[in-house]
Amino acid sequence: xxxAVLITIGDEILSGNTIDTNSNFIAxxxxxxxxxxxxIFTISDEVETIKNTLKIAFETGDxxxxxGGLGPTRDDKTKKALAEFFDDEIALDEVTFNHLKGYMERxxxxxxxxxxxxxxxxxxxxxxxxxxxxxxxxxxxxxxxxLSFSLPGVPYEVKPLIKDQIIPYLQxxxxxxxxxxxxxSVVGIPESILADIIEDWELALPGNLALSYLPVGTRVKLxxxxxxxxxxxxKQQTEDEIQKLLPLVKGHVIATSEDKIEQILAEMxxxxxxxxxxxxxxxxxxxxxxxxxxxxxxxxxxxxxxAYATEKKVKILNVSQExxxxxxxxxxxxxxxxxxxxxxxxxxHISLSTTGVAGPGKGEDGKEVGTVFYTIxxxxxxxxxxxxxxxxxxxxFMDFVAQKVIQDLVGLLISG
Amino acid sequence: xxxAVLITIGDEILSGNTIDTNSNFIAxxxxxxxxxxxxIFTISDEVETIKNTLKIAFETGDxxxxxGGLGPTRDDKTKKALAEFFDDEIALDEVTFNHLKGYMERxxxxxxxxxxxxxxxxxxxxxxxxxxxxxxxxxxxxxxxxLSFSLPGVPYEVKPLIKDQIIPYLQxxxxxxxxxxxxxSVVGIPESILADIIEDWELALPGNLALSYLPVGTRVKLxxxxxxxxxxxxKQQTEDEIQKLLPLVKGHVIATSEDKIEQILAEMxxxxxxxxxxxxxxxxxxxxxxxxxxxxxxxxxxxxxxAYATEKKVKILNVSQExxxxxxxxxxxxxxxxxxxxxxxxxxHISLSTTGVAGPGKGEDGKEVGTVFYTIxxxxxxxxxxxxxxxxxxxxFMDFVAQKVIQDLVGLLISG
Numbered sequence: 001x002x003x004a005v006l007i008t009i010g011d012e013i014l015s016g017n018t019i020d021t022n023s024n025f026i027a028x029x030x031x032x033x034x035x036x037x038x039x040i041f042t043i044s045d046e047v048e049t050i051k052n053t054l055k056i057a058f059e060t061g062d063x064x065x066x067x068g069g070l071g072p073t074r075d076d077k078t079k080k081a082l083a084e085f086f087d088d089e090i091a092l093d094e095v096t097f098n099h100l101k102g103y104m105e106r107x108x109x110x111x112x113x114x115x116x117x118x119x120x121x122x123x124x125x126x127x128x129x130x131x132x133x134x135x136x137x138x139x140x141x142x143x144x145x146x147l148s149f150s151l152p153g154v155p156y157e158v159k160p161l162i163k164d165q166i167i168p169y170l171q172x173x174x175x176x177x178x179x180x181x182x183x184x185s186v187v188g189i190p191e192s193i194l195a196d197i198i199e200d201w202e203l204a205l206p207g208n209l210a211l212s213y214l215p216v217g218t219r220v221k222l223x224x225x226x227x228x229x230x231x232x233x234x235k236q237q238t239e240d241e242i243q244k245l246l247p248l249v250k251g252h253v254i255a256t257s258e259d260k261i262e263q264i265l266a267e268m269x270x271x272x273x274x275x276x277x278x279x280x281x282x283x284x285x286x287x288x289x290x291x292x293x294x295x296x297x298x299x300x301x302x303x304x305x306x307a308y309a310t311e312k313k314v315k316i317l318n319v320s321q322e323x324x325x326x327x328x329x330x331x332x333x334x335x336x337x338x339x340x341x342x343x344x345x346x347x348x349h350i351s352l353s354t355t356g357v358a359g360p361g362k363g364e365d366g367k368e369v370g371t372v373f374y375t376i377x378x379x380x381x382x383x384x385x386x387x388x389x390x391x392x393x394x395x396x397f398m399d400f401v402a403q404k405v406i407q408d409l410v411g412l413l414i415s416g
Numbered sequence: 417x418x419x420a421v422l423i424t425i426g427d428e429i430l431s432g433n434t435i436d437t438n439s440n441f442i443a444x445x446x447x448x449x450x451x452x453x454x455x456i457f458t459i460s461d462e463v464e465t466i467k468n469t470l471k472i473a474f475e476t477g478d479x480x481x482x483x484g485g486l487g488p489t490r491d492d493k494t495k496k497a498l499a500e501f502f503d504d505e506i507a508l509d510e511v512t513f514n515h516l517k518g519y520m521e522r523x524x525x526x527x528x529x530x531x532x533x534x535x536x537x538x539x540x541x542x543x544x545x546x547x548x549x550x551x552x553x554x555x556x557x558x559x560x561x562x563l564s565f566s567l568p569g570v571p572y573e574v575k576p577l578i579k580d581q582i583i584p585y586l587q588x589x590x591x592x593x594x595x596x597x598x599x600x601s602v603v604g605i606p607e608s609i610l611a612d613i614i615e616d617w618e619l620a621l622p623g624n625l626a627l628s629y630l631p632v633g634t635r636v637k638l639x640x641x642x643x644x645x646x647x648x649x650x651k652q653q654t655e656d657e658i659q660k661l662l663p664l665v666k667g668h669v670i671a672t673s674e675d676k677i678e679q680i681l682a683e684m685x686x687x688x689x690x691x692x693x694x695x696x697x698x699x700x701x702x703x704x705x706x707x708x709x710x711x712x713x714x715x716x717x718x719x720x721x722x723a724y725a726t727e728k729k730v731k732i733l734n735v736s737q738e739x740x741x742x743x744x745x746x747x748x749x750x751x752x753x754x755x756x757x758x759x760x761x762x763x764x765h766i767s768l769s770t771t772g773v774a775g776p777g778k779g780e781d782g783k784e785v786g787t788v789f790y791t792i793x794x795x796x797x798x799x800x801x802x803x804x805x806x807x808x809x810x811x812x813f814m815d816f817v818a819q820k821v822i823q824d825l826v827g828l829l830i831s832g
Contacts, residue, residue: 008456011628012639013439013440013443013456014452014453014454014455014456015443015444015452015453016440016441016442016443016445016446016447016453017444017630017639018440018630019436019437019440020435020436020440021435023432023436023458024429024432024434025432027430027431027432028431028433031431031432036430037430037431039430039457040424040429040430040456040457040458041455041456042455042456042457043455044454044455071607071629072607072611109606113608113609115611116608154631156807156808156816159809160807181431190525191487192488192529192531193529195488212427212428214433215570223431278701280701284704284705284707284708284709284713284717285694285701285704286701286705287701288696288700288704288722289700289701289705289814292700292701292722292724292774293811293814295776297700297724298724298725301700302728303721303722303724303725303728303732304701304722305722305732306701306704306708306719306720306721306722307719308708308714308718309714309718312718312762316732316761345732346725358708391548391576394711395709396571396572398709400572
């Protein structure tokens, strides 16, 4: 199997200013065509460091992909490092220059600055993949059958370059092995107990199948990865193993294919032809965001309300002021009334509500930071739960609660 | 200045299954106490690979922090690698075992499994930092004045370990240099033109100040990082340089301190004592999520509606059905009516609305994927804009639009 090494160039990652999402995207895309990422280096924007890392990367990888360190400003040293490493000269590439000119003219910038013109200078031996969404071109270099691709760092530019140009190129270039992955999502069994339960099964897996445990909140994703030459055989092999696994974790499996809980939910809602709406307080829109992040969600998601101020819970969601006065706004009772009001407002089969204190300050009624009540209402049935998560930071808290609510809903829909 | 190397251990990162957010968090925390991350390695969970990477890391770093590769399941090889690398034995640590027992009893699991008991086995020379939010302890090793910390990979466990235990320890241990960072956010000038405008200023910066360009959507963040021994001098130096910079980019600066646009907005709203509400369609809750992700946002955010289905726009936001029929739901007119309806519903000073087609399928009225109209309404004034972003994937589209809307609002509030 071809092995790839990724190099992320940029002080903004090392300083903790930016999260590297490019590596994740590239690794997933490569995996789909059977190329395995064996290492990721994140390094600073210095010529010597880049050259040294290229050297180390080519010792183990057949393919090296760099992102970052290209752009119109002065903190970009990748091209120089590439030219020195591959013993090449930097020269103006006419095709790239014309592409760049067209790109900028379409954006109403008739004068090409010297700084942008410099972007059309590339190592003379490089093959250029034009960037349709930015000014830095992607350069491919080749040596002894090994390839390097150098891309800019902006994710919106990286994604189309990888997906539309580099992946098709690699597929044509290599006769690739196949990788097949299946994920089984298990809830209600702690990771360590789960490992004990499935130990014998795991030890008996064929050599070309590997298992990983990925805990996500209170869910554990079991990922089975198979590699080999024949796609049909791989799929069959994986399916066979999953059929042996399922009886061992019976009643705890919420999905056997999809990865993300919101996608699992979307499939269920489509299958059951049910609609959903949300009424959020402490999750601040995250529940709606998660549900709508799935393509096609407009078929089942009718809408949501983020009722942050208490009076809006009363006005829009029809929560009774008496209930708030009696039980406080962060209470089981308010969560229930929010869900009921939401179901009525949107006329949906399902409604979800959250009310809690995300922190860092205490809630207006003095409830402890990290307390949350949420209600899941499916037709006439409803379940209200409480969570206490004082150790989570604000955004993590919002994410965790939203994940948990959707996970619980999936659990409810499975059990009937 | 102390230099740190981070090692992320885990096939789930290399396979593109999980985004590494730990490195970002750790790098930012270390930077705050003057420790610079010079490299990040992401590697697979194999004893030899971990040992080799530790070796390379210690060649340049004074401090190595590993995350991942610890946990109750069998794909964890970090401890073995640590013991071999530091020429140590693995032994049961009684204190850790008792901590673990207490941790599990509090969670209602009286029986300690063999698999969990193994988690109390650590390299004999290690100093253990107990994990209060999980079962894998954090181990510190020391050799020739250099330190390594090995943490589990779960972000909710990493954050408190770093913040509450490791950072205070490092502060006590090293006499640290200071790092001071300021970010100036500029809008309306492309990166390349900006670089030309401020070139002379940049070249004249003192040697201990470094400038980075961080493009985020249509905004460019200029980050000035100063390092040195005296915190007061650093702050003054940075402030002096920013005062020289500001006249050069006059009229384009939206913030001179905060980093995130939603934080900038929060400060402005607090200062102006204005309230805000949202009416979203294609951003699906992301606008509300961004605004509420800032601590204290309950003071100005009254609430939001995610009106996904057209009929809900009519019912809840008072959009006229005639307008929808005449102009389609993805139109300037509907965006305007959504914003107006939202302002009335929540009785807020400001309202924001979005209506568009996030894709991948075309909208119900046949509008092209990537088209969005958004309205910003401040008291009686309103501005409606259109974006066309066909190249963005669904979630990126939602994020980009939400960022742009808030950025535009900030611009509007600045200009009066």
